[in-house]
Amino acid sequence: MKKIRLAPLASIVVALFLLISSLYYLIIQPGELPLVPFWVGGLLVCAVLISFSALVLNRGADDRTRVVWTWGRFLPLAGDLVYFLAVFLLIFLGLIRPDQEFEFLGLSAIFTYNLVLPFLVLSASFFAIKDSINILYGYSTRGREVLVFSMVRLSAVFTLLLLGGIISVILFRGIGAISWEFLTQPHFRLGQQGGISTCIEGTFWLVMGAMLISAPLGIGAAIYLNEYSKHSGLKRIVTIAVGCLNGVPSVVYGLFGLALLVATFGLSLLAGSVILGLMNLPTIILTSQEALKSVPNSLREGSVALGATKWQTIKQVVIPSALPGVLTGLIIGVARAAGETAPIMWTAVTFSATPVHMVYGIVPDVFQPVNNLCYHLLNLIYFLGAWDVEQNAWGTALVLLALVLSINMVAIIVRNHYRKKISW
């Protein structure tokens, strides 16, 4: 019994080595492949171990544990072994050489040796792991479960690596650009020097304007739909409209703003705020509705029974109970408004370095265009090849990412905090 299990285990170990090393070379593309002899040997070892363990699979097994070789089990195994052999021969006989390049189907990409070879080894090692696990578990359903669930776990690891990768790349490249001057000075010489103070200001006022429009409209709509509307027809139509609005691409909002608002107000903070506000509307309606729905009816009935009118009930009882949920929606709306570029590209922003013009020193002049973090970053990306703006672009990206992620983090914390605290 022990002997049978040792061979597939060994082949899993060898195949894992092949998998990880070939994946590494496939992703990193270092230019030369020093591990090729090991890969050839490893493939051969895998093939031998797998065929050996398949041959002795039924030795010493009683009737209960005996594995029946159906075509469905045998053919994939045989196919994989042929594949190992083919890859082995391709490399061993020098049919694929370091200076070779492959093109097929007229695709405008060239597949070099450095790309093809690790890919062949990667796929072969994946099949080797599959077969070894199957043999190890005697082709039971348990083996399949182990295989599938380990791949499912890999997707979780991949996601964490992705988030970690995005944050760390931007953090490490951008941190060098961040200084007090960068945050408090306007940019000059096309963003090659100076900072992003006007963009931060512009983003702030755009988001404020957007929330001024979307918060009352969104929360109001949610209250009406959840508390007042007796008309199920109207409710249904509004729900469909909100669903559609939620899916409307941001660039279409930009076109809408260009056709409707820019014709009237010109390129202005007002036009941008209205468009961002309308874009945020569905998010805020949906989250507020969700929050209102979770308030139990007994609270409303209790309030009405005490003689309160409907609006008093809503104002004093329903809204305070639903506040955490509504607040979460608003905060997510702020983050979205701060991170959107397409809707404001032609409606509200210019690549200007002049600070936002203030009326009476406190209210921004809403008929003037502003600059914005996203738009600033977009312009810097366009300038990348021509001028020396890369450092400032990383810095801008870091500020934008930190801003949006920290706002989202606040939303998550608020929600989790109240979810634990409130129990009806």
Place this chain on the structure above:
Amino acid sequence: MDPPAERGARRPLRSGDIFVEALLFFAAITSILVMVLIFYFLTYESVLAFRDVGILDMILGQKWHPAGEIFGMAPIIVGSILITFIALFINILVGLPLAIYLSELAGPWSRELLKPAIELLAGVPSIVYGFLGVLVLVVYLERSFDMLTGRSILAGAVLLGIMFIPALTTICEDALRAVPKEFKEGSLALGATHWQTVRRVTLPAASSGIIAAVILNVGRIIGETMAALLVVGNVARLPSPVFDAFDQGAIFTSVIAGEMGEVAHGSMHYHALFAVGFVLLVIVTVLNISADLVRAAIQKKFGGY
């Protein structure tokens, strides 16, 4: 003295209520109004282009050449289809297993870590993805595939596919979680393994939610602007062969966002870009409504969750 004022004088509390209700009603119908206005303005601005070029010529025309006043959307449509398929493949390949992991396998500790991570990933602004796409992904693809330029349909598809993993995972996880425990316990009690239960019981029961999530994600991928604009290369010509994802290309959003900045207001090019936006809006709206219908239909047929 008119009757409403008299009634208001007698019952002061109610009049305030009616006023508030009217305000709230207005807020509620705003979204209908906005939807109608969006459709109206996009139709209004694009009708000139459709009339001038002809609807069929515009949609099936093989060349998009604004300088020569030739506006055919076939290259844009082909690019969009290619990008959608590849992006959706990547999207489902990672997003669905992740949802299964979160709803079935994750212990409390890894859930506490992964859930916020996914929500944060969903919040990363698209321009930041675009920025990373230009400086990391495009350079990487260029080097590995020896391409003339890394800006390609493939780059856009990889970026969009990764971008919308959180959106897919969140909805799929909700759908998987909504499957009643009794179903799974019944399957496990019959001797099925955990994976057999997931595959034969949980996934089919949650299929309505999963399919709706996929359709919604198609809409998101087609409608995403900034990330696509920066990495697809924005060259509106038919790739040859048609499935050549390594070529530069253009999609609806990248054409609009890339060209709208420099067109003269009211020119034919301007109207043609609105026409592109109109087609995009129609596609996305149809997708959104059909996601809803599919969910309802499957739920009715199989009693899904």
